[in-house]
Amino acid sequence: MVADVNTSSAGRRAIPENPANNLAIAGIRLPVWNKILIAILLVVAVIAPFFLEDFDVFQMTYALVFAMAILGLNLLTGFNGQFSLGHSAFFGIGAYTTAMMMAHWEVAFYWTIIPAGIVCLVAGFLFGLPALRLEGLYLALATFALATAMPQILKYHAWEDLTGGVQGLDLDKPESPFPDTLSDDQYLYFIVLVVAIILFICAWNLVRGRTGRAMIAIRDNPIAAQTMGVNNAVYKSLTFGVSALYTGIAGSMSAIIIQFVAPDSFTFLLAVTFLVGLVVGGVASIPGAIFGGFFVLLIPNISEAVADMTGRTDAKGLSWAVYGLFLIITVYVMPSGAAGLVRLLVGKLARRG
Amino acid sequence: MAFLEVKGLEAFYGHTQALHGLDFELEEGGITTILGANGAGKTTTLRSICGMVRNNGSITFDGNSLIGKATENIVRLGIAHVPEGRGTFVRITTEENLRLGAYTIKGAKNIADAMDRVYNYSPRLKERRNQQAGTLSGGEQQMLAVGRALMLRPRLMLLDEPSFGLAPLIVKELFEILRSINNDEKVSMLLVEQNATLALNLADHAYLLETGRVVMSGTSEDISSDEAVRQSYLGY
Amino acid sequence: MEYFLQQTLSGLANGAIYACVALAVVMIYQAIDHFNFAQGEMAMFSTFIAWQMMQWGMPFWLVFPVCVVISFAGGVVIERVIFGPIHNAPVLSHVIVFIALFSIFNSLAGFIWEFTIKPFPSPFPEKDVLGTNLIAMHELGMIGITLVMLVMIYLFFRFTPIGLAMRAAAANPVSARLVGISVKWMLSLGWGLAAAIGAVAGMLIAPMVYLEPNMMLGILLYGFAGAVVGGLTSPGGAVAGGFLVGVAENLAGAYVIGSELKLTFALVLIVGVLLLRPAGLFGRVVVNRV
Numbered sequence A: 001m002v003a004d005v006n007t008s009s010a011g012r013r014a015i016p017e018n019p020a021n022n023l024a025i026a027g028i029r030l031p032v033w034n035k036i037l038i039a040i041l042l043v044v045a046v047i048a049p050f051f052l053e054d055f056d057v058f059q060m061t062y063a064l065v066f067a068m069a070i071l072g073l074n075l076l077t078g079f080n081g082q083f084s085l086g087h088s089a090f091f092g093i094g095a096y097t098t099a100m101m102m103a104h105w106e107v108a109f110y111w112t113i114i115p116a117g118i119v120c121l122v123a124g125f126l127f128g129l130p131a132l133r134l135e136g137l138y139l140a141l142a143t144f145a146l147a148t149a150m151p152q153i154l155k156y157h158a159w160e161d162l163t164g165g166v167q168g169l170d171l172d173k174p175e176s177p178f179p180d181t182l183s184d185d186q187y188l189y190f191i192v193l194v195v196a197i198i199l200f201i202c203a204w205n206l207v208r209g210r211t212g213r214a215m216i217a218i219r220d221n222p223i224a225a226q227t228m229g230v231n232n233a234v235y236k237s238l239t240f241g242v243s244a245l246y247t248g249i250a251g252s253m254s255a256i257i258i259q260f261v262a263p264d265s266f267t268f269l270l271a272v273t274f275l276v277g278l279v280v281g282g283v284a285s286i287p288g289a290i291f292g293g294f295f296v297l298l299i300p301n302i303s304e305a306v307a308d309m310t311g312r313t314d315a316k317g318l319s320w321a322v323y324g325l326f327l328i329i330t331v332y333v334m335p336s337g338a339a340g341l342v343r344l345l346v347g348k349l350a351r352r353g
Numbered sequence B: 001m002a003f004l005e006v007k008g009l010e011a012f013y014g015h016t017q018a019l020h021g022l023d024f025e026l027e028e029g030g031i032t033t034i035l036g037a038n039g040a041g042k043t044t045t046l047r048s049i050c051g052m053v054r055n056n057g058s059i060t061f062d063g064n065s066l067i068g069k070a071t072e073n074i075v076r077l078g079i080a081h082v083p084e085g086r087g088t089f090v091r092i093t094t095e096e097n098l099r100l101g102a103y104t105i106k107g108a109k110n111i112a113d114a115m116d117r118v119y120n121y122s123p124r125l126k127e128r129r130n131q132q133a134g135t136l137s138g139g140e141q142q143m144l145a146v147g148r149a150l151m152l153r154p155r156l157m158l159l160d161e162p163s164f165g166l167a168p169l170i171v172k173e174l175f176e177i178l179r180s181i182n183n184d185e186k187v188s189m190l191l192v193e194q195n196a197t198l199a200l201n202l203a204d205h206a207y208l209l210e211t212g213r214v215v216m217s218g219t220s221e222d223i224s225s226d227e228a229v230r231q232s233y234l235g236y
Numbered sequence C: 001m002e003y004f005l006q007q008t009l010s011g012l013a014n015g016a017i018y019a020c021v022a023l024a025v026v027m028i029y030q031a032i033d034h035f036n037f038a039q040g041e042m043a044m045f046s047t048f049i050a051w052q053m054m055q056w057g058m059p060f061w062l063v064f065p066v067c068v069v070i071s072f073a074g075g076v077v078i079e080r081v082i083f084g085p086i087h088n089a090p091v092l093s094h095v096i097v098f099i100a101l102f103s104i105f106n107s108l109a110g111f112i113w114e115f116t117i118k119p120f121p122s123p124f125p126e127k128d129v130l131g132t133n134l135i136a137m138h139e140l141g142m143i144g145i146t147l148v149m150l151v152m153i154y155l156f157f158r159f160t161p162i163g164l165a166m167r168a169a170a171a172n173p174v175s176a177r178l179v180g181i182s183v184k185w186m187l188s189l190g191w192g193l194a195a196a197i198g199a200v201a202g203m204l205i206a207p208m209v210y211l212e213p214n215m216m217l218g219i220l221l222y223g224f225a226g227a228v229v230g231g232l233t234s235p236g237g238a239v240a241g242g243f244l245v246g247v248a249e250n251l252a253g254a255y256v257i258g259s260e261l262k263l264t265f266a267l268v269l270i271v272g273v274l275l276l277r278p279a280g281l282f283g284r285v286v287v288n289r290v
Helices: A030-051 A054-078 A087-105 A109-131 A136-155 A157-163 A184-208 A210-220 A222-227 A232-258 A268-281 A286-310 A313-333 A337-352 B042-049 B071-076 B094-101 B108-121 B123-127 B138-151 B168-184 B196-202 B220-225 B227-234 C002-032 C039-055 C060-086 C091-113 C137-159 C161-171 C173-178 C183-209 C217-230 C235-257 C259-276
Strands: B004-013 B016-026 B031-036 B054-061 B079-082 B156-160 B188-192 B205-210 B213-219
Touching (some): A054 A087, A054 A232, A054 A268, A087 A109, A087 A136, A087 A157, A087 A232, A087 A268, A109 A136, A109 A232, A109 C259, A136 A268, A136 C217, A184 A210, A184 A232, A184 A286, A210 A222, A210 A232, A222 A232, A268 A286, A268 A313, A268 A337, A268 C091, A286 A313, A286 A337, A313 C060, A313 C091, B004 B042, B016 B031, B016 B054, B016 B205, B016 B213, B031 B042, B031 B196, B042 B079, B042 B156, B042 B188, B071 B079, B079 B138, B094 B108, B094 B138, B094 C161, B108 B123, B108 B138, B108 B168, B123 B138, B138 B156, B168 B196, B196 B220, B205 B220, B213 B220, B220 B227, C002 C039, C002 C137, C002 C235, C039 C060, C039 C091, C039 C183, C039 C217, C137 C161, C137 C183, C137 C235, C161 C173, C161 C183, C173 C183, C217 C259, C235 C259
Parallel strands (some): B031 B188, B031 B205, B079 B156
Antiparallel strands (some): B004 B016, B004 B054, B205 B213
């Protein structure tokens, strides 16, 4: 029976009041600034596609997809302390669910999103059940194994008819219902934006609420959490499931915007990408996931630009080396990622003011 | 300058300060004991000398400053530490434990001599030389820990609660061996003990620690006859 | 029957590679309680270095030891430079750095030597063993070299002072420092040895699977499986585990699940063993007091 952490008189919130909230810049308090910034961001997000080329719109959409996937990973690893090196698997399951529904049963793409999410929720929960008995490093190993094995599972001949085997599946690009005002890419962008906003709001509420506190308690001191009545097993498996749900929905969106799924798109290296986004954006930071998503999208672009400049076309592969470098730098210099850096700066400003 | 001189020693576990400016010293050839209740900072003091905790202040051993040096380098200056809980390498044999003690000694003959000396002090260890160290009794493991410390031919031996968990008869035997080592090998000793009576019997000088500070110091006779000490620590 | 024998022997040959990787994994695990996820990529990189040296005209018998030495040095340097500063960081940080190394090595190898597959020569002649086609000379050679390495490692740990010091540093670092052992350098030594073993594994497997930057990922997984099955606390167990996994994988592939799901087999093995018998077949259970 879960004790009601909410009503304990000795401390109503596990997340302490942030003293920086009293900071005022130009007379406006920080929480208000936060709201202003979010509003500005939203406005930019809505207006931007109309000023960009279709390909850039596609890139922004892709960054949002990554952000959602990273958010999913963050729920599990950042807030609940369970490692996963295997989220590429759930991304793939979500993508394939959508792809199979669209290709074989001609389901409209928007009806595939929730089923994809549910399949991943179940898959994540089922994987989480045995996995919850594994700690830290061993869980990392198990999820590493999952990520490495997934492409093979996707290629397996027994279900080749469904999955398309090695070739994968091709999908039709969804068409904008308002072809005069919205291009196909812009349409897809807004769909993804809406889904992303919903997911982020849900995550925010989840983390601030009782469930979130239980998750964080389990991360920080599992034994103490248990003595407070938190059922570790249930919470850990559920968190796994929810985390897989988020990443699965992201995968579903990726299938929709690329219109193609193939087994070799969902390898361990993809899980590495998510990890990079998580670490650089900031572990246990919801806004950090957005930064992370854009970061992992930009690096290959920059590598390619460098490649074009230097004439070595294979420099695109160096993206991974750059990822690795950034990972190391982040661990050394800003272990809490970009979000942590921001928090640090705000904290410094607060102390001076 | 004293053989071991500690001035203004502060030690920290993370943000918590355990020692608040300790001053004491040890003369060459002597046995000094540090007494105090649990949590007074006795073990922390020994760990500080060996560079195992973050510390500030001044520690000088035979003219060498120890602050900021790594443990393995402090050991090479001739300080052996018999840690709390003995620190036995449980998976390897008794003799391998001793051999590890001689890690810093060069020359097979020197190592063999050192081992013979240890076996002289404790024939029982010699009997169990090929036995897995973790299967030795408490008293034997303690003797092994002392033997291991002796193998590096130290000039100063730090002992952290050697009597802990041992039967009185074994402790008596152990302390007699310690006295012999001090006499014959000319090894100075700094002894941390909760069992004040035993410690004061063995040592020449004593320091009393309370919450990270020295509150009393003197010869063993003086300390033993002090009323307050007798009531708090000696039980009569 | 001949098929069974063939599969078993070929399983043993693969198992030799997994055993090498498992050995390297356990060596690092013993030293720092972490899994080196980049082990495979380091081995692959070493193999490429060997290939490059051969392209420059060096003969194989010279390339092999030189590559092993270079890899040893590389392992030491990596430990000193990259892991030294983050010794006390949380586990997640270590895993992240391992993953970073994985990416960097994989990517660099692709950048320098490209992703096209390259043939890698075997030091063993191409003939069949004893006139039968049960097993190739190269495969027999792999088993032989793995066993030789195991014996050398055993002798090193059992009978040399440094080997004893390494064991002590891993078992009880505090006590080790108290007898004057520099635990830091023992760690670096462990890394160097692991890197050297990995290089040997890489050079042995390359003739069979062709040299390319992604060749070691699956093998690394099997190596982990071998280490887990054998028990993470025992080098001998790791090697035994590696051989076992090799044979089991081959037989399962031949008779039960076909060759396509071999990695899934490894996944199931790893999760299964970790859940049911975490100490593996030959390891010891470590109990963490609350």
